[in-house]
Amino acid sequence: MSFPRTFLVVLVLLISTNALAQEKRVALVIGNSKYSKEVGMLPNPVNDATDMASQLKNSGFEVQLITDATYAQMREAVKQFYDKLSAGPKDQVVGLFYYAGHGLQYQNENYLVPVDAAVQYEDDIARLCLPVQRVVLSNMQRANSRMNIIILDACRNNPFPATTRALGNGGLGEMADARGSFVAYATAPGSVASDGAGKNGLYTQELLKAMNMPGLLIEQVFKEVRRNVLHLSGEKQYTWDSSNILGDFYFIPGNQPAPVVIARADPPPSAIAKNEAKREMNVVVTKESLEKELTALTNQSIPFKDRQVAKERVLKYFVVPYAKVYTMIGPRIDERLTASKLLDRLVTLPESTITITAIENSDSGRIVELSLEIE
Amino acid sequence: MRRIIFLNFILLLLSSSAFAQTELPEDLKEYFKKSILAKVKRLEHYITLIADKSKDEGLRKSSINQAVELFEDENKKVQISSMKNGVQTVVDRPVRTYFDRLYAITADRVDITFYEVIQLTDVRLGPDKRYYATAYIFQDTKIYYNSHSDIPDYSDRTEKAIDITIKPDTTIVGDKTVVLYPAKLGNINVKETKSPK
Numbered sequence: 426m427s428f429p430r431t432f433l434v435v436l437v438l439l440i441s442t443n444a445l446a447q448e449k450r451v452a453l454v455i456g457n458s459k460y461s462k463e464v465g466m467l468p469n470p471v472n473d474a475t476d477m478a479s480q481l482k483n484s485g486f487e488v489q490l491i492t493d494a495t496y497a498q499m500r501e502a503v504k505q506f507y508d509k510l511s512a513g514p515k516d517q518v519v520g521l522f523y524y525a526g527h528g529l530q531y532q533n534e535n536y537l538v539p540v541d542a543a544v545q546y547e548d549d550i551a552r553l554c555l556p557v558q559r560v561v562l563s564n565m566q567r568a569n570s571r572m573n574i575i576i577l578d579a580c581r582n583n584p585f586p587a588t589t590r591a592l593g594n595g596g597l598g599e600m601a602d603a604r605g606s607f608v609a610y611a612t613a614p615g616s617v618a619s620d621g622a623g624k625n626g627l628y629t630q631e632l633l634k635a636m637n638m639p640g641l642l643i644e645q646v647f648k649e650v651r652r653n654v655l656h657l658s659g660e661k662q663y664t665w666d667s668s669n670i671l672g673d674f675y676f677i678p679g680n681q682p683a684p685v686v687i688a689r690a691d692p693p694p695s696a697i698a699k700n701e702a703k704r705e706m707n708v709v710v711t712k713e714s715l716e717k718e719l720t721a722l723t724n725q726s727i728p729f730k731d732r733q734v735a736k737e738r739v740l741k742y743f744v745v746p747y748a749k750v751y752t753m754i755g756p757r758i759d760e761r762l763t764a765s766k767l768l769d770r771l772v773t774l775p776e777s778t779i780t781i782t783a784i785e786n787s788d789s790g791r792i793v794e795l796s797l798e799i800e
Numbered sequence: 801m802r803r804i805i806f807l808n809f810i811l812l813l814l815s816s817s818a819f820a821q822t823e824l825p826e827d828l829k830e831y832f833k834k835s836i837l838a839k840v841k842r843l844e845h846y847i848t849l850i851a852d853k854s855k856d857e858g859l860r861k862s863s864i865n866q867a868v869e870l871f872e873d874e875n876k877k878v879q880i881s882s883m884k885n886g887v888q889t890v891v892d893r894p895v896r897t898y899f900d901r902l903y904a905i906t907a908d909r910v911d912i913t914f915y916e917v918i919q920l921t922d923v924r925l926g927p928d929k930r931y932y933a934t935a936y937i938f939q940d941t942k943i944y945y946n947s948h949s950d951i952p953d954y955s956d957r958t959e960k961a962i963d964i965t966i967k968p969d970t971t972i973v974g975d976k977t978v979v980l981y982p983a984k985l986g987n988i989n990v991k992e993t994k995s996p997k
């Protein structure tokens with residue numbers, strides 16, 4: 426290697442090392458377990474949060490951990506978190522918010538439930554629970570950090586069923602307009618997650634493992650989590666993430682040795698083993714047969730009612746009704762849909778031809794992700 | 801004269817700053833065109849289907865939801881016009897109301913067809929980093945209060961302009977973050993309504 430080239434390589438290395446060294450990582454980790462009897466105790470969140478805090482410290486984060494937090498404590502923690510984010514060098518701070526505990530969606534807002542929330546009426550939710558978009562996310566965005574990461578292991582169930590029947594489905598909803606942010610959920614929007622029978626909830630258990638793998642981009646970490654959670658839950662829990670980030674982020678960069686593993690969950694519980702057995706009911710769906718069935722859904726000579734029945738049958742080929750589907754125009758993704766939304770659309774379209782461009786199957790043959798063209 | 805030239809110059813400056821003149825890459829331009837046309841064609845299909853009382857009611861109702869999803873949001877307005885004794889009346893309706901009323905027209909038969917291909921303006925990049933275009937559709941409406949008659953009780957020809965907005969968004973596909981350009985319909989305005997000769 427000539428001298429100028431060697432010099433350039435050294436210079437680039439120096440600059441990138443310097444950039445990493447200058448990056449400040451700040452995290453707020455909350456785990457709420459000790460809820461009242463009415464709301465329902467959760468065995469895992471405090472363990473989840475404690476293990477997550479240790480894992481994040483190994484990844485270079487300055488961590489603020491609170492467990493079994495009241496509303497006032499959560500508000501105060503968010504304020505301190507904002508101060509720390511704002512104190513860092515502009516555009517060189519990565520903020521991470523992790524929450525494990527009860528959560529729910531109400532009027533297009535995701536709420537985290539403090540341990541002292543005594544919700545009796547629907548109106549109480551906005552007063553007694555912590556809004557993610559309005560408080561956590563907006564504070565993180567105001568702080569001018571390079572990247573904001575929000576991880577919500579909170580879609581367990583609706584903790585106030587008696588007072589909030591009108592909320593409909595449980596779980597958290599997807600956040601729109603999370604600019605410059607990566608938001609990860611334990612389940613797809615509007616569905617509920619497994620608490621797990623071990624030390625950690627299933628989602629955090631797998632997240633801790635994936636975060637520990639060196640050289641994985643944040644997108645790869647959460648894909649690894651989705652694959653493993655889907656497998657271990659017997660294809661019942663489909664994790665979700667949405668990203669508006671442009672830069673790269675590694676919990677552990679590739680050239681570093683993996684730190685000591687700090688949290689490993691107990692062996693798979695019997696419930697998971699049962700699901701594994703259930704999963705043996707394999708689905709055999711080839712690309713060609715699926716194309717035919719999807720195309721037939723648009724066939725106007727078949728009565729609409731029969732096509733509706735066929736639609737329900739095809740939906741069972743997917744791991745979950747909200748499995749990701751991409752409609753393509755040439756090499757570009759035109760739209761991002763869920764499986765059930767795609768099928769609802771197909772039965773209303775004029776006669777069309779469906780061509781599958783990519784398909785990802787689970788171990789049992791069910792469809793995890795699908796890309797197709799509609800012509 | 802000099803003042804007029806100066807004013808024109810200011811107007812030119814203002815308009816060029818409102819919409820950037822940066823040329824879009826050919827492949828993106830082509831994609832925008834295909835994506836917008838696909839959505840407008842779907843709208844035309846749903847308008848015809850929702851109005852068609854000979855079709856399955858479940859299909860017509862499902863089509864209302866599908867049609868609404870083509871729009872940026874349900875607050876967007878659809879202008880509808882009618883001609884009576886040579887006088888044009890124009891009314892604005894929120895999108896879902898428009899489709900609900902189209903479904904429920906009290907007539908024996910409603911035929912809505914499109915007599916010309918969709919026309920599309922160039923896609924422009926706005927100062928808000930969104931892309932904008934306008935699509936034109938040409939609609940023939942015939943309403944029969946007596947299904948046995950071949951002569952419609954009401955008919956008109958309307959040209960409508962549809963605002964299109966593309967707000968870039970990102971998603972994770974596999975291990976990569978990909979930028980999406982979802983085209984959404986906005987307000988639909990009547991440009992011209994004529995009674996057929």
